[in-house]
Amino acid sequence: MRTSMSRWTAREAEFLAVTLRLLQQHGYDGLTVEAVAADAKSSKATIYRRWPSKAELVLAAFVEGTRAREAPPHSGSLRSDLLQIGDWFCDQSGQHASTVRAALTEVSRNPALGAALEDAFVHRPKLLVADALVDAADRGDVDSRVIVDEVCDLLPGYLLFRYLFSRRPPTAETVRALVDDVLLRGLTRSPPSL
Amino acid sequence: MRTSMSRWTAREAEFLAVTLRLLQQHGYDGLTVEAVAADAKSSKATIYRRWPSKAELVLAAFVEGTRAREAPPHSGSLRSDLLQIGDWFCDQSGQHASTVRAALTEVSRNPALGAALEDAFVHRPKLLVADALVDAADRGDVDSRVIVDEVCDLLPGYLLFRYLFSRRPPTAETVRALVDDVLLRGLTRSPPSL
Known part of the structure; x- marks a missing residue:
């Protein structure tokens, strides 16, 4: 039985899912906010408005990805x-x-x-x-x-x-x-x- | 009781020790053969003659570092x-x-x-x-x-x-x-x- 709700909108959750996928493919150092934006058909600015740094974006993606309790x-x-x-x-x-x-x-x-x-x-x-x-x-x-x-x-x-x-x-x-x-x-x- | 001998010369073992230290400090992606050469007061060419790629250098350093059995x-x-x-x-x-x-x-x-x-x-x-x-x-x-x-x-x-x-x-x-x-x-x- 899984519990707990996401704090993100569907679009935000999409950014985080892309981040997690690119993180798995390229590792932390190889991941860029630019690549996340391109993959999610968005702009870097849109992502930076929500998560001011790559470290914060990755952290949010990780927490969201392992959220199911x-x-x-x-x-x-x-x-x-x-x-x-x-x-x-x-x-x-x-x-x-x-x-x-x-x-x-x-x-x-x-x-x-x-x-x-x-x-x-x-x-x-x-x-x-x-x-x-x-x-x-x-x-x-x-x-x-x-x-x-x-x-x-x-x-x-x-x-x-x-x-x-x-x-x-x-x-x-x-x-x-x-x-x-x-x-x-x-x-x-x-x-x-x- | 520890066993097994190193296959490297003292100078080679020094390159490998520097590699291991820089690997710990900067991670795999942040490690460069240039930095290893500079730290060991050598040239990139000298290192590449022994280990043709960064992957081979890191592998050798890791094997040497954990050699003690x-x-x-x-x-x-x-x-x-x-x-x-x-x-x-x-x-x-x-x-x-x-x-x-x-x-x-x-x-x-x-x-x-x-x-x-x-x-x-x-x-x-x-x-x-x-x-x-x-x-x-x-x-x-x-x-x-x-x-x-x-x-x-x-x-x-x-x-x-x-x-x-x-x-x-x-x-x-x-x-x-x-x-x-x-x-x-x-x-x-x-x-x-x-």
């Missing part, structure tokens, strides 16, 4: 919740992998873009996992002490890593292995001493 | 092996985080750079983890069926994610939590049904 599944089963969150995040990251690559170089010069990236690819998925774990703890399925940072962003972190670094994009089977072979096994037991 | 710890304890591998990989990724960011944009245009990135940040750490798990399986501490892809590159994948995406660079405590709260718990038990 996923509601917590609340399925009543931790396994099912985690699989749903993993599948959603797999789609989300796959769709934006090249934008993320293009944006990462710019993060050190553009902290607002870094924050937007962190929000979309760290905070939001992490909150969904935390929510599923709180549900499971309420049901008595897991100990609430397992709800630590590392556990909550492991699923999005690993999936994003697979998209960005390896030539093995993650699949539904990757999500299943991560949930069944790592997360569920670990979350529901007391720690061993090896 | 870690030998498998073989400590006799899975926990201690994983902590050592995690700490090493934390250092390695922290040192190269900005290079990795700069290189990621270029991966789609330069597959050899993508392969070098994958080798340094996926394959090598993954082999170390797999090695530690095979040792543990030989000792009877874990079931050999747990040695799947997702488990072997979870540690490097998550740590790299923390460096690249969040403003919380991983620490020794992150490694410990990942090893104790996720990996060890999960690897040594049979899966629950939730």
Whole structure:
């Protein structure tokens, strides 16, 4: 289930969609406001009136592109919740992998873009996992002490890593292995001493 | 313990070190062979004689920069092996985080750079983890069926994610939590049904 509304008009959203596409094709440095204007059959001045710099335009495009928020599944089963969150995040990251690559170089010069990236690819998925774990703890399925940072962003972190670094994009089977072979096994037991 | 020798002379290694530093500062698109030559007090021709293009120069610099290989710890304890591998990989990724960011944009245009990135940040750490798990399986501490892809590159994948995406660079405590709260718990038990 997706929530949240766009703050932009249809024409503005079109500029942002063009920006995102050109960003994926040419990277941050290769993107020009001129090319966005030409592609959207507009003028540079029209775009600059809304977004005074390329950095602001790219930030707005990125925030708009990753705007769709996923509601917590609340399925009543931790396994099912985690699989749903993993599948959603797999789609989300796959769709934006090249934008993320293009944006990462710019993060050190553009902290607002870094924050937007962190929000979309760290905070939001992490909150969904935390929510599923709180549900499971309420049901008595897991100990609430397992709800630590590392556990909550492991699923999005690993999936994003697979998209960005390896030539093995993650699949539904990757999500299943991560949930069944790592997360569920670990979350529901007391720690061993090896 | 570090292994492997450089294939470059001291002077060549100096060009590559300058390239890596300028890559971190200016990103791939902002890097010029001219700037490398000026910084190393050399001529563009000298550099082009060794590396015929900027892409080849950057690839060589990246491979040289991440050349140090870690030998498998073989400590006799899975926990201690994983902590050592995690700490090493934390250092390695922290040192190269900005290079990795700069290189990621270029991966789609330069597959050899993508392969070098994958080798340094996926394959090598993954082999170390797999090695530690095979040792543990030989000792009877874990079931050999747990040695799947997702488990072997979870540690490097998550740590790299923390460096690249969040403003919380991983620490020794992150490694410990990942090893104790996720990996060890999960690897040594049979899966629950939730």
